[in-house]
Amino acid sequence: MxxxxxxxxxxxxxxxxxxxxxxxxxxxxxxxxxxxxxxxxxxxxxxxxxxxxxxxxxxxxxxxxxxxxxxxxxxxxxxxxxxxxxxxxxxxxxxxxxxxxxxxxxxxxxxxxxxxxxxxxxxxxxxxxxxxxxxxxxxxxxxxxxxFNHPGFVAAMTDRVQEAREAAKNAGFASVRLVFTAHSIPMAMAAGAPYVTQFEEASRLVAEAAGFTTWQLAYQSRSGPPHVPWLEPDILDVLRSMAKTERDGAVLVAPIGFLSDHVEVLYDLDVEAAALARELGIGFFRAGTVGTxxxxxxxxxxxxxxxLNGRPERRAIGRLPACADVCPVDCCPPS
CATH class of the missing domain: 3.40.50.1400 (Rossmann fold)
Structure with missing residues (x-):
């Protein structure tokens, strides 16, 4: 072909x-x-x-x-x-x-x-x-x-969330709080980009497909200087807040903003966030990334x-259009 x-x-x-x-x-x-x-x-x-x-x-x-x-x-x-x-x-x-x-x-x-x-x-x-x-x-x-809003990505991430929810159920938790995470970026950078709206939309699509009526967004892996505002809330702060009202509950963290389980996922979630959840008495379950x-x-x-030639359709679902194939010249400036 x-x-x-x-x-x-x-x-x-x-x-x-x-x-x-x-x-x-x-x-x-x-x-x-x-x-x-x-x-x-x-x-x-x-x-x-x-x-x-x-x-x-x-x-x-x-x-x-x-x-x-x-x-x-x-x-x-x-x-x-x-x-x-x-x-x-x-x-x-x-x-x-x-x-x-x-x-x-x-x-x-x-x-x-x-x-x-x-x-x-x-x-x-x-x-x-x-x-x-x-x-x-x-x-x-x-x-x-x-x-972010292609049916294949949404279906794959939905599977990962459902697998983690099943693990929580098998561990004795009848319900869990679903929290989606993405890499935090400077707020000045986010202001000129579709990052947050796409994060919100992808999370909504996956949560609804997985059968959740409520969910929350959080950020992880912040790396900038303290005086520069970055997107919040941080996943660790979400866990601390959850512990005040749901100490015997469980959280299902879905790193939807990452395509693979690389070090920022493994360390920031599986090591740091999981350790804090144990300390706070919260059950912690992490959905896999879409991977392959x-x-x-x-x-x-x-x-x-x-x-490619002969295939013009642009499959996308949800409320936002698919990403542009060619970025506008003023798209996503650095912070």
Whole structure:
């Protein structure tokens, strides 16, 4: 089946795979951001807690393979490349490989759910810098829209929530409070982006599909200086508030703003939040991320087909339109 693209490029954040990679990786992340060394060392301990290896690269390998298989099943012969912003394989090296292989036009799948400068526009800027660094003037790269309200993403996340609710039920909790989380970002950044509205809409779609009549939004993984306002409430504050009225209850935390169980999910939720919940006497259950759930992979491929020849439909559900295929020039400015 012919298409208007030569390849798919999976674009991710990147992560270390051994302890000696942790600090070089974090310095790449912090480049140009004036983050104190002490803060980097603090974050490094989160990675060392898991042996210095982030699961994010393994997730990308699995997602790359799943996309290749599903696209092939649908009749598309498109190679899937994978490049990271902050660690190997770096975008520049992968784009250089694509050029050597004769790729002229690629569609980038960014591993983000909601739109903001850090979760979308920064990736586009890094793609441009990588193309310029290796002189890839002949390579055109478009971005696939973000999946926050695609039926495949919603179905996959609904499954994860229902699995966690079943675990809570088996543990003796008849009901749980459902709390969705996303990565906190500076409020100034959020003001110019659809991040919060997309977070709200995706959470509503999943909660209703899973049979919940009430739910709550919270944020996690804040990393900025204390004097800069970031999105709130933090998940730890939500747990403390819950303990005042529901000390014998349980919470089901669904990290809907993350596509994979990487270190920020594993440490900030499974270690820190779970420990606080135990201390407060609250049952704690965490829904998985979508990962390579078949419905999510199929949904990504449906969105890819939207951009290929002969498949113009844009499947989306809920109250918000699908993300734009091409961002406006003033979309999602940095804070």
């Amino acid at each position: 012919l298409s208007s693209y030569d390849a798919i490029l999976l674009v991710s954040f990147g992560g270390p795979e051994r302890a000696e990679d942790v600090m070089p990786f974090l310095r790449n992340v912090a480049q140009g951001r004036n983050i104190p060394e002490a803060r980097l060392q603090e974050v490094a301990e989160h990675y060392y807690h898991f042996g210095g290896r982030s699961p994010i690269n393994d997730h990308c390998r699995a997602l790359k393979k799943a996309l290749e298989d599903e696209l092939s099943r649908r009749g598309y012969r498109l190679p899937v490349y994978w490049g990271n912003r902050n660690w190997h394989p770096f975008l520049k090296d992968v784009i250089d490989e694509m050029v050597r292989n004769g790729v002229r036009r690629a569609l980038a799948v960014v591993t983000s759910v909601f739109g903001s400068y850090s979760s979308c526009r920064r990736y586009l800027e890094d793609l441009t810098k990588a193309r310029e660094a290796c002189g890839a003037a002949t390579l055109e790269i478009d971005r696939l829209r973000l999946p 759930h078949p419905a999510f992979v199929a949904g990504l491929c449906e969105m890819i087909e939207e951009r």
